[in-house]
Amino acid sequence: MRLQYPTNIKIIQLPCSGRVDILHMLKSFEDGADGVYVAGCMEGDCHFLTGNFKARRKVNYLKGVLAALGIEPERVEMFNMSSAEGPRFAQVAREFTAKIKELGPSPVKKAKAA
Amino acid sequence: MIVGDSKPLEEILEMIQGKEKVLVLGCRGCVTVCNVGGEKEVGILATMLRIARKKAGLAPTVDERTIERQCDPEYIEELAEVAEGYDAIISIACGVGPQFMSERYPKVPVYPGINTTFIGGALEHGVWSERCQSCGNCLVHNFGGLCPIARCSKSIMNGPCGGSANKKCEISPDVDCIWHLIVEKMAGMGRLKELERVWPVKNWITSRDGGPRKRVREDLKQ
Amino acid sequence: MKSGSNLEKVLAAGHFAVTGELGPPRGNNVEEVRHKAHFLKGIVDSVNITDNQTAVVRMASWAASKILIEEGLEPNYQMVCRDRNRIALQSDILGATALGIKNVLCLSGDHQRFGDHPEAKNVYDLDSIQLIAAFKKMRDDKVFLNDKELDGAPGIFIGAAANPFADPFEWRVVRMGKKITAGADFIQTQCIYNMPKFREFVKMAVDQGLTEQCALLAGITPLKSVGMAKYMAKFVPGMDVPEEHIKRLQGVDKKKQGDEGIKIAIEMIHEIRETMPGVKGVHVMAIEWEHRAKEIVEGAGLLPRPVV
CATH class of the missing domain: 3.40.50 (Rossmann fold)
Structure with missing residues (x-):
């Protein structure tokens, strides 16, 4: 499969979405990312049983943090997909990129440029 | 902690x-x-x-x-x-x-x-619960190891009060009635009789009520 | 008029006010209250009824206040924050005003470690300044602390205390100002013995415009003996008894020390009244010496009391 997905996405590989940390996501925003999403396994399919549920809770927590910082909470999301679903991976990448483009550059970056 | x-x-x-x-x-x-x-x-x-x-x-x-x-x-x-x-x-x-x-x-x-x-401990990762109110005069051994001062909403020493229902405290269904648990625990240990004692008023001087506290250990002081 | 109490009217009419003090008994001895009250009748404009003073258990202040009303005197119902939370404080002021009490004095209260039940838990849910504000809110806005409407608001003349001799000295006037901002209508000071220091305190209060916003009454307690003077100087926190008073008492025969103490008190009242226009009255605390209050007030030329 030669699936196309936006080139602006930087992928950080983790052994499990449960390994994702608030700090990983925060640092991305600090360093200028316009959006961050976590791609985890389908619910119920976690090799470590609950890793993807934990990831979702962290993402939800971070949404609250972003709101408190005056940054759109939609800039961070959690998606579930199977590793066998290449097309879904590409589709999510396109959709999320489109959504972030709609939101525009991160307010963190905008101020820096100004 | x-x-x-x-x-x-x-x-x-x-x-x-x-x-x-x-x-x-x-x-x-x-x-x-x-x-x-x-x-x-x-x-x-x-x-x-x-x-x-x-x-x-x-x-x-x-x-x-x-x-x-x-x-x-x-x-x-x-x-x-x-x-x-x-x-x-x-x-x-x-x-x-x-x-x-x-x-x-x-x-x-x-x-x-x-x-x-x-002052409390971890029940599981991400969940902590109060255990001690630092009253300065520990009595937990009399209550099956469960502290009524810190864990009863009214700090009642001769409980449970009339608000105890289904093992829960009257203030919230999320709060255990510690006195219910004390009675169960003491019964399980065959020590229920001990709870029949009428506990006299507590001396709160050792608690915060006696003013800010300070501890000096002469054996350790430099 | 906020409460229309005698004290409020006396002050409003511009008279130099005189308040007294009565400590309820350590029991339910009603006769004792009536007996003490009778010494103060016609001598003072209103009488402070202490609330478990020095954290020693006594008859409830509101009850002794009610007995005073029956005896034809006006009480200043003292309330301390030590023993009651906001629920009880608000409830008690409603009950007290329902019984005809019109003046209240808001205090933090002596810590129970000074008293006869040092092992007690304390409350201090509110402090004295918050209590003043709570009562003002109930009176003026007709709502509880939680903003819920009252079914009948307490008309009350609100008092507070100030101690010009506690530390840090410079902060004392500021703190009194906070009490006035919170809503105090009158202030009674701690017993004054150190006149120069009190004069400085009053000057600062006058300079800050505080004596215009609130009636300042100077606390006077006659020294009964050399022993009492020394005890107060040494053991009562925030009390300033200059050596000269002790020497003056030592200079007279032991049996005459009380008379000398009363003389000193009278001289102080004269001095305050004649030289400190910022002070609107005196609070005569003849502790367990109610029967001699008359000598002091009379000696100071403050009798008869105005009828307003």
């Missing part, structure tokens, strides 16, 4: 408004164990603050540091070289931290980054 909660980010941002150089100071004691004031949380809070400042177009000088304990002058002393170079220090230790810091470094405003909530 002493358990705390992070203060809302908005409150912290308001505290440090207009302060250029900020230090977030963690503690490797209790607050590290309850995941609210250790090195990790220092990183998270400092990053949040830097993001907020970048967003506002301000110089994002928010440094990070974590010391062994903020309740010990010898570790507080480690900051002697740097402390007064900051316009604000956010201590994310229990309430002792900001006080020890501002006593030692009176020129720097020190702000509490967490709310100290109680």
